[in-house]
Amino acid sequence: xxxxxxxxxxxxxxxxxxxxxxxxxxxxxxxxxxxxxxxxxxxxxxxxxxxxxxxxxxxxxxxxxxxxxxxxxxxxxxxxxxxxxxxxxxxxxxxxxxxxxxxxxxxxxxxxxxxxxxxxxxxxxxxxxxxxxxxxxxxxxxxxxxxxxxxxxxxxxxxxxxxxxxxxxxxxxxxxxxxxxxxxxxxxxxxxxxxxxxxxxxxxxxxxxxxxxxxxxxxxxxxxxxxxxxxxxxxxxxxxxxxxxxxxxxxxxxxxxxxxxxxxxxxxxxxxxxxxxxxxxxxxxxxxxxxxxxxxxxxxxxxxxxxxxxxxxxxxxxxxxxxxxxxxxxxxxxxxxxxxxxxxxxxxxxxxxxxxxxxxxxxxxxxxxxxxxxxxxxxxx
Numbered sequence: 001x002x003x004x005x006x007x008x009x010x011x012x013x014x015x016x017x018x019x020x021x022x023x024x025x026x027x028x029x030x031x032x033x034x035x036x037x038x039x040x041x042x043x044x045x046x047x048x049x050x051x052x053x054x055x056x057x058x059x060x061x062x063x064x065x066x067x068x069x070x071x072x073x074x075x076x077x078x079x080x081x082x083x084x085x086x087x088x089x090x091x092x093x094x095x096x097x098x099x100x101x102x103x104x105x106x107x108x109x110x111x112x113x114x115x116x117x118x119x120x121x122x123x124x125x126x127x128x129x130x131x132x133x134x135x136x137x138x139x140x141x142x143x144x145x146x147x148x149x150x151x152x153x154x155x156x157x158x159x160x161x162x163x164x165x166x167x168x169x170x171x172x173x174x175x176x177x178x179x180x181x182x183x184x185x186x187x188x189x190x191x192x193x194x195x196x197x198x199x200x201x202x203x204x205x206x207x208x209x210x211x212x213x214x215x216x217x218x219x220x221x222x223x224x225x226x227x228x229x230x231x232x233x234x235x236x237x238x239x240x241x242x243x244x245x246x247x248x249x250x251x252x253x254x255x256x257x258x259x260x261x262x263x264x265x266x267x268x269x270x271x272x273x274x275x276x277x278x279x280x281x282x283x284x285x286x287x288x289x290x291x292x293x294x295x296x297x298x299x300x301x302x303x304x305x306x307x308x309x310x311x312x313x314x315x316x317x318x319x320x321x322x323x324x325x326x327x328x329x330x331x332x333x334x335x336x337x338x339x340x341x342x343x344x345x346x347x348x349x350x351x352x353x354x355x356x357x358x359x360x361x362x363x364x365x366x367x368x369x370x371x372x373x374x375x376x377x378x379x380x381x
Contacts, residue, residue, distance in 0.1 A: 013334040022372040025062045027079035029366040030055060034285060035094040036350045036360050037103065039118060042066065043082055044360060045103055046368065047091035054091060056126050058083040058118055061370055083119040085126030092142045092285055098149040108142030108285065111135055111159045115169060132172060135163035144189040146197060156189055161201055166211050176211040187234045187284055192247050200235030202284055204251060208263060223251060223259040223269055231255055232282055238291040250299055252289040254282045260313055271316035273323035277304040288349055295356040302346040306333025308361045327373045332363035
């Protein structure tokens, strides 16, 4: 593509963005990240995933993003590094432990975890403080991690459904193990209440278990038709004011099929859709699907292309039909068009926990965007 054409594409997108975004800020990392984790309402943690040494950073989001009035008078429109350090290897999974200045990471190559102190007002250094040994299995793959607020810091972790366990950080003591019959690789681990968690498997199975009891976990089978071995599934659960019994699950396949189900009725689908995504050959870490925590019925999907797509699931039905995105953030792909023609893929995204339409996204070119999109569809939410 000629340079003039690239310039026109970028210019057109910039003009379009003035109408479609309330806020849009960009940052460039030295190496791309596959993890974006909130450590407060205004800070996130990111880390590189190159095979050798990487940065692990806590970034302060642009203060202009949080200026409700007179945004033009707020000069701080850039990301800032609040704390930083280095890892000896890649970071494929990272979770902040609520109520602490601690994050736990996994390198994607073994089940072991690394524990980090993010630092405080007296230091800007992120330093490693310990490790947790994961359960060894025949096929080594990276662990998924979940954390919850508790009096004693704890993390739930595992690479497969058969090796999920809850570990106390200070002592390394195992508090709970998931008694699963299969050893399916995990794509997600997620607490939905103080004790109840979901373990989503790559074959579409979802285990629902309670760390406070020894009862056998419930299992929700993959959506029909039965998924072929080559099809991967990713899972996320919506928060519910009625507790874990009222959670909705979204399962997304590598072929772009999205299925909504209810934890109160594990068999069958409430609604489903064939998403307008660029289906490609995916690995377990490539795709992210997530419910909006402060915007009813919306999910975000990334990892299939250089964009992040927002879908409104309230219009889906029990019949499989094609669904078009409510909004699409194309900023990563557009801004990188001039770089050697290499296809840029979004590596991660995350919703802001309180701001309904604010998301962060990262891409394979090292770009990190924070954006607040405008819903231009009929009616307001």
